[in-house]
Amino acid sequence: MKIAVLGSTGSIGTQTLEVARELGNVEITALTAHSNIDLLEAQIAEFSPKLAVVYDETAAISLQKRVGRSVEVLAGLDGLCRAAALPQNDVVVNALVGSIGLMPTAAAIRAGTDIALANKEVLVCGGEVIMPLAAQHGVRIIPVDSEHSAIFQCLTGSVNSPHRLYLTASGGPFRNHTAAELASVTVADALKHPNWVMGRKITVDSATMMNKGLEVIEARWLFGVTAEQISVLIHPQSVIHSMVEFADGQILAQMGAPDMRLPIAYALTHPSRAANPFARLDFAKHNTLTFEQPDMTRFGCLRLAYEILQAGGMYPAVLNAANEVAVQAFLDEKLAFNRIEDIISRTITAYNDNTAVTIENIPKVEKWARKFAESEV
Numbered sequence: 001m002k003i004a005v006l007g008s009t010g011s012i013g014t015q016t017l018e019v020a021r022e023l024g025n026v027e028i029t030a031l032t033a034h035s036n037i038d039l040l041e042a043q044i045a046e047f048s049p050k051l052a053v054v055y056d057e058t059a060a061i062s063l064q065k066r067v068g069r070s071v072e073v074l075a076g077l078d079g080l081c082r083a084a085a086l087p088q089n090d091v092v093v094n095a096l097v098g099s100i101g102l103m104p105t106a107a108a109i110r111a112g113t114d115i116a117l118a119n120k121e122v123l124v125c126g127g128e129v130i131m132p133l134a135a136q137h138g139v140r141i142i143p144v145d146s147e148h149s150a151i152f153q154c155l156t157g158s159v160n161s162p163h164r165l166y167l168t169a170s171g172g173p174f175r176n177h178t179a180a181e182l183a184s185v186t187v188a189d190a191l192k193h194p195n196w197v198m199g200r201k202i203t204v205d206s207a208t209m210m211n212k213g214l215e216v217i218e219a220r221w222l223f224g225v226t227a228e229q230i231s232v233l234i235h236p237q238s239v240i241h242s243m244v245e246f247a248d249g250q251i252l253a254q255m256g257a258p259d260m261r262l263p264i265a266y267a268l269t270h271p272s273r274a275a276n277p278f279a280r281l282d283f284a285k286h287n288t289l290t291f292e293q294p295d296m297t298r299f300g301c302l303r304l305a306y307e308i309l310q311a312g313g314m315y316p317a318v319l320n321a322a323n324e325v326a327v328q329a330f331l332d333e334k335l336a337f338n339r340i341e342d343i344i345s346r347t348i349t350a351y352n353d354n355t356a357v358t359i360e361n362i363p364k365v366e367k368w369a370r371k372f373a374e375s376e377v
Contacts (some may be wrong), residue, residue, distance in 0.1 A: 003038045003116075003268065004030035004051075004083050006104055007095035009039045011199045012118045012144065012260065016093050017043065019265045022276050026268070030083035032096075037063040041077045044071055046213035051086065055100070057360065059346065082105040089174035091268060092121040093144070097201055098324055099317065099366055102126050106359050109139045116267035118144035120218045125317040125366070127221025128357045142267045147215055148222055149263035150241035150254035155223070156271070158246075165225060166243040166251075167215055168235035169294065172207040175234060175256045175266065179298055181206045185337035198260075208340055209294065213305025214323075217316050220309060232302065239281065257281045268359065301340040314341045314355050321369035331375045 003020070007013045008031040014221065020026040032053035033040040037060075044052055044067055052067070053074045054060035060075035067073065074082055077100070084092050084104035092108040093116045094101050101119035108115055109130070117123070122130060146168050173192050174182060174340050190207040191200060198206070205211035216230050240260040245251045254263050256262050257279035265276055296303040301323070308315045326343040330336035335343065347369050355361050 001025060001090050001268065002027045002029050002088050003091045003093055004028075004032075004049075004086060004089050005093045005095065006030075006032045006080060006083060006101065007097065007119070008043055008232075009033040009035075009036040010095055010097060011202075012095035012264070013093070015261050016095060016264050016268075019261050019268060020047075021277070023265070023268065023274055023280075024279075029086050029088055032080055032083055035059045037066070038110055041066055048062050051083055053083050055080065064345060077103060079102040084108040084113070085111040087111065089113045091116055093264075093268075093286050094122065095144075097121075097199065098296055099125045099320060099362065102130070102359060102362060105130060105365040106133060108171050109133050109137050112139060114140040114142065114227055115146050116142050116264070118264075120145060120214050123218040123221045124214050124320050125362050126357070127218070127316075128312075129359055131221050132331070143218075143222060144260075144263055144267045145215060145218070146244040146256075146258070146263050148219060149266060151219065151223060151244055152364045153195075153266065154244040154252040160231070160246055162223060162225060162244045163247045165219055165223060165230045166245065167212060167219060167230060168238070168240055168242050168291075169209065169212045169232055170238045171234040171236055171294070174207055175236065177298070179338070182298065182338045183336060187333060190330070190337060200331060201324070204330060204340075205323070207303045207337075208327075209299040209338075210215075210301035210305065210323050210327075210344075212294075213302045214320070216302075216305055217309050227306055232294050234294050235289065237286055237289055239286050239289060250338065255281060281372065301344065304341065304344060304348070308316065314357060314361070315351065317357075317362050317365050318348055318351045318369040319344060321366040322373040325370050325373035325377065329374075335377050337354065342377050346376050 028047040028049045030051040031049045035056040057075040064073040085107040095118045099121045101122045105122045190204050240253045243253040259279040261278045308319045322344040326340040
């Protein structure tokens with residue numbers, strides 16, 4: 001199996017390479033990073049890809065000097081699209097962060113290559129165009145996020161459409177915080193996720209529950225359901241990763257240890273399952289499973305996501321861009337945690353365009369949304 005890993009130096013990317021080591025029959029065709037050329041250089045030395053891409057052009061020049069002619073080094077969005085469209089790819093793992101992954105995903109689809117998708121913003125912003133494009137080219141989009149992987153696994157082999165999807169959420173580190181307590185949350189507090197090891201941006205999204213909101217929008221496109229058919233349940237143990245209810249009232253749940261390498265391995269080997277040494281669920285330790293409804297008032301980002309899914313059009317792209325700006329401002333300690341929702345809401349309210357959803361238009365709308373959100377920080 002030959003795979004390209006887009007975003008190989010991030011959390012999902014590095015874990016994908018761990019899985020590749022264990023599977024043993026994987027050839028890495030391309031590796032990409034934003035600017036972490038130290039780690040990328042080490043990955044190149046181990047996996048010997050034909051192509052490496054660094055989004056930051058200056059860093060790409062530095063990497064090329066380091067690796068010489070042993071590998072071709074490209075830069076920017078064009079480089080990412082080139083890596084995604086390599087004719088030898090069997091699977092493209094999209095582990096990029098943000099809507100930057102949209103155009104490389106389209107490039108992989110047009111090349112007829114299956115995609116293991118961890119970059120949820122691709123479908124949040126462009127699901128309306130990406131899913132029909134994938135169907136047109138006969139390309140499979142296999143989700144890597146643990147929740148969507150769980151639903152995908154529950155639906156595999158079923159001849160019936162789902163009646164309802166249950167996306168589970170740990171609730172993050174502030175599940176029991178009051179509104180007053182959320183006002184004094186620090187960056188260090190927000191980055192202490194109780195169950196998962198993830199990148200900084202997605203960890204903050206988990207703390208605000210925007211991550212779950214984005215997953216709701218993504219699920220709508222992946223599984224062809226309406227907003228009314230998607231429910232979020234707080235499940236602090238993170239053992240049941242999601243559930244599917246069918247028309248007859250029966251529910252299938254997918255369970256496993258909270259280890260992202262498991263859904264990554266499944267996405268790479270589907271429809272087979274390869275043995276691996278990763279974490280196993282110990283029922284002696286996980287002998288209590290609890291569920292509760294999310295508080296849409298304290299965690300207004302989740303409520304906003306549902307509202308935006310109903311609005312449709314370019315509003316999800318506006319939501320996503322404003323969230324990226326607000327989260328970065330929080331990480332830079334320029335914005336209070338409890339103002340993230342406010343910045344997103346202000347940006348959504350200010351948007352009043354009816355621009356058609358196309359791959360070309362999404363970056364333009366996001367540029368406007370980012371500029372507006374930055375002015376509100």
